[in-house]
Amino acid sequence: MWNEKIETMPRAELKKLQSERLVKQVKRMYEKVPCFKERMDNLGLKPEDINGVDDLHKLPFSYKSDLRDNYPYGLFATDMSEIVRVHASSGTTGKQIVVGYTENDLEVWQDCVARMFTELGADKNSFVQISFGYGLFTGGLGAHGGAQKIGATVIPTSTGNTKRQIQTMIDFGTTVLCSTPSYALYLAEEIEAMGVKDKLKLKIGIFGAEPWTDDMRKTIENKLNIKAYDIYGLSEIMGPGVACECKAQDGMHIWEDNFIPEIIDPETGEVLPEGATGELVFTTLTKEGFPLIRYRTRDICSLNYEKCSCGRTHVRMNKPSGRSDDMLIIRGVNVFPSQIEEVLLKVSGENITPNYQIIVDRVNNNDTLDVNVEMSEAMFENEIISIEKTEKQITAMLRSTLGIGAKVHLVNPKSIERSEGKAKRVIDKRKI
Amino acid sequence: MKQLSIFVENKFGRAYSIIDTLSANNINISALSIADTSEYGIMRLIVDDCEKAKAILKENGIMVKITDVLAIPMGNTPGELSKLLKIFTDSMISVEYMYAFVSKKNDGAVLVTKTNDTENSISALKKMGISPLNHEDLF
Numbered sequence: 001m002w003n004e005k006i007e008t009m010p011r012a013e014l015k016k017l018q019s020e021r022l023v024k025q026v027k028r029m030y031e032k033v034p035c036f037k038e039r040m041d042n043l044g045l046k047p048e049d050i051n052g053v054d055d056l057h058k059l060p061f062s063y064k065s066d067l068r069d070n071y072p073y074g075l076f077a078t079d080m081s082e083i084v085r086v087h088a089s090s091g092t093t094g095k096q097i098v099v100g101y102t103e104n105d106l107e108v109w110q111d112c113v114a115r116m117f118t119e120l121g122a123d124k125n126s127f128v129q130i131s132f133g134y135g136l137f138t139g140g141l142g143a144h145g146g147a148q149k150i151g152a153t154v155i156p157t158s159t160g161n162t163k164r165q166i167q168t169m170i171d172f173g174t175t176v177l178c179s180t181p182s183y184a185l186y187l188a189e190e191i192e193a194m195g196v197k198d199k200l201k202l203k204i205g206i207f208g209a210e211p212w213t214d215d216m217r218k219t220i221e222n223k224l225n226i227k228a229y230d231i232y233g234l235s236e237i238m239g240p241g242v243a244c245e246c247k248a249q250d251g252m253h254i255w256e257d258n259f260i261p262e263i264i265d266p267e268t269g270e271v272l273p274e275g276a277t278g279e280l281v282f283t284t285l286t287k288e289g290f291p292l293i294r295y296r297t298r299d300i301c302s303l304n305y306e307k308c309s310c311g312r313t314h315v316r317m318n319k320p321s322g323r324s325d326d327m328l329i330i331r332g333v334n335v336f337p338s339q340i341e342e343v344l345l346k347v348s349g350e351n352i353t354p355n356y357q358i359i360v361d362r363v364n365n366n367d368t369l370d371v372n373v374e375m376s377e378a379m380f381e382n383e384i385i386s387i388e389k390t391e392k393q394i395t396a397m398l399r400s401t402l403g404i405g406a407k408v409h410l411v412n413p414k415s416i417e418r419s420e421g422k423a424k425r426v427i428d429k430r431k432i
Numbered sequence: 433m434k435q436l437s438i439f440v441e442n443k444f445g446r447a448y449s450i451i452d453t454l455s456a457n458n459i460n461i462s463a464l465s466i467a468d469t470s471e472y473g474i475m476r477l478i479v480d481d482c483e484k485a486k487a488i489l490k491e492n493g494i495m496v497k498i499t500d501v502l503a504i505p506m507g508n509t510p511g512e513l514s515k516l517l518k519i520f521t522d523s524m525i526s527v528e529y530m531y532a533f534v535s536k537k538n539d540g541a542v543l544v545t546k547t548n549d550t551e552n553s554i555s556a557l558k559k560m561g562i563s564p565l566n567h568e569d570l571f
C-alpha cells in the first residue's frame with residue numbers, strides 16, 4: 001500500500017482524525033468564505049457548535065450554483081498568491097465553473113491517486129499512458145500527478161488520434177492505461193482490427209469520468225486481456241481519485257481522511273441510514289484552496305461500510321446509478337439541458353426558447369448528441385441558405401458552450417412529442 | 433404576387449401531407465417548386481387563396497410564410513425566357529430563384545422569380561414594356 005497507516009486506519013481512529021480536521025476546516029471557512037459564513041449565520045450556527053463528525057448534519061449544504069454565483073474566485077479560501085493551479089468544468093449554464101489548488105492540495109491529490117495506482121499494481125517500473133484530456137479538465141493532469149508520484153514513466157498522450165495512441169502503446173511499452181471506458185473500448189476494437197494485441201504489454205486499465213456497466217468492463221478486460229478498474233471524482237471536490245476501486249472490484253474506496261461522504265434524501269436533505277441509496281454529498285477535510293462543506297454531487301449511489309477484503313477500512317461507494325438532476329455525461333463531458341436552452345434562446349431572436357429535444361445515443365461505443373429544434377417564425381426565412389445558416393449557427397454555439405459537437409436538426413413546429421403537454425426534453429438511448 | 437414558402441423536413445411523406453392538407457381545403461395550386469438540401473427543403477407555391485392556405489397550414493403545425501415575388505408574363509415560344517433574363521442581366525440584377533407555369537387565365541406562360549432587388553427589377557421590366565402580374569390577373 002502507498003500509505004498503509006492511513007489506508008488501514010481503524011474506523012474509530014479515522015473518525016477522530018475526520019473530526020479534528022472538520023472542526024478546523026469549518027473554523028477556517030467561516031473566516032475566509034463569506035458565502036459560507038452567511039449560511040452559517042442564517043442557521044444561527046457558530047464554528048464552536050461543530051465539535052466533530054457527529055455535528056456534520058447541522059452544517060448547511062453547498063451547491064453547484066454556488067460556484068456560478070461566486071464565479072470565479074468567490075469561494076476560494078486562501079489568498080490567490082497561494083493558488084498554484086486552477087481547473088474548470090462546465091456549469092449548469094454557459095458559464096464554466098472554476099476550482100483552485102494550493103501546493104498542498106496538489107500534494108494531497110497526488111497522494112490519493114498514488115494510493116490507487118499502488119493498489120492496482122503500478123509502481124516505478126510501470127509505463128502509464130494517460131488518455132484523459134489534459135487542460136482545464138481535471139482528468140489528464142489529475143491522473144498524471146499520481147502516476148508521477150509513484151515514480152512511473154508517464155506517457156501523457158491526452159485524447160484523440162487513436163492510431164497514434166496504439167502505436168505509442170506498442171512502441172513505449174505501456175503497461176497501465178487511463179481513459180474513459182468508452183474510449184478504452186474503442187481502442188480495444190481498433191487494436192483488434194489492427195491485429196496488434198500480441199504486441200501490447202498492457203496489464204491494467206483505470207477508467208472513469210463517465211458511467212459504464214459491468215458488461216462493458218468484461219468486454220474491455222477480454223478484448224485487451226487486462227484488469228479494468230473504476231475511478232471516481234469530480235473537479236469540485238478534487239478531480240479523479242476521490243474514490244477508486246481496489247483489486248476486489250467491489251466498490252470504490254473513498255479516501256475518508258480527506259473527504260467525508262454522506263448519503264441524503266435529495267428531496268428532504270435528510271441523512272439516510274447506512275447502506276441506503278440516495279444523493280452523495282461530500283465534505284472536503286484537507287482542501288485549502290477550494291474547500292466545500294456538504295457539497296451536493298447529484299450522483300445517486302449507496303455506501304458500503306463493511307470491511308473490504310483488501311484490508312482497507314475506508315468506506316466504499318457503489319457505482320452511481322443516476323443523477324438527482326438532469327445532467328448528462330456525454331463523451332466524458334458534463335452537459336446540462338439548460339446550457340442548450342440558453343443557446344437556443346439566443347438564436348431564436350424571440351424571448352421564448354424554441355421547443356427542443358436532446359437525443360443521446362451510443363453508436364460504435366461513441367456517444368452521439370443530436371438536438372432537434374422546432375422551427376419558429378423568427379428562425380424561418382424563405383431562403384434555403386438562411387435555414388442552413390441558422391443550423392450552422394446553433395451548431396457552432398453549442399460546440400463552444402458545451403465543449404463537444406452536437407448534430408442539429410431543425411424540425412417542424414409542434415412536431416416534438418409531448419407528454420401531458422410538456423415536451424420530453426431528453427431521450428437517453430444509451431444502455432448504461 | 434404572393435407566394436407561399438413552406439419549411440419541409442426531408443422526411444418520408446412530408447410533401448404529400450402538405451399538399452393533401454391544401455387539397456382537402458379546396459386550395460388550388462397553380463405552381464410549385466422545391467429547393468432542398470439533404471435535410472431540409474422549402475416548398476414554394478402559387479395558390480388561389482394565399483391567406484386561407486397559410487392559416488390552414490399553420491393550424492396543422494407547418495411553418496409557412498408569405499413572400500412577395502415577381503410574376504412575369506411571357507409568350508410560350510422559344511427565346512422568351514432568355515429575353516427576360518437578359519433584361520435582368522443588363523441591369524445587374526441577380527435572380528435568387530425562379531420557376532414557371534402555364535396559366536389558363538392569361539393564356540400564356542408565367543415566370544415566377546425572386547431577385548435581389550425587386551424595385552429595380554420592376555422598373556427594368558417596365559422600361560421594356562413588360563408589367564408584372566398581380567394576383568387578380570391570374571385567378
Ligand SMILES: [Zn+2]
Pocket residue numbers: 245246247248253308309310311312
Ligand atoms: Zn478494497
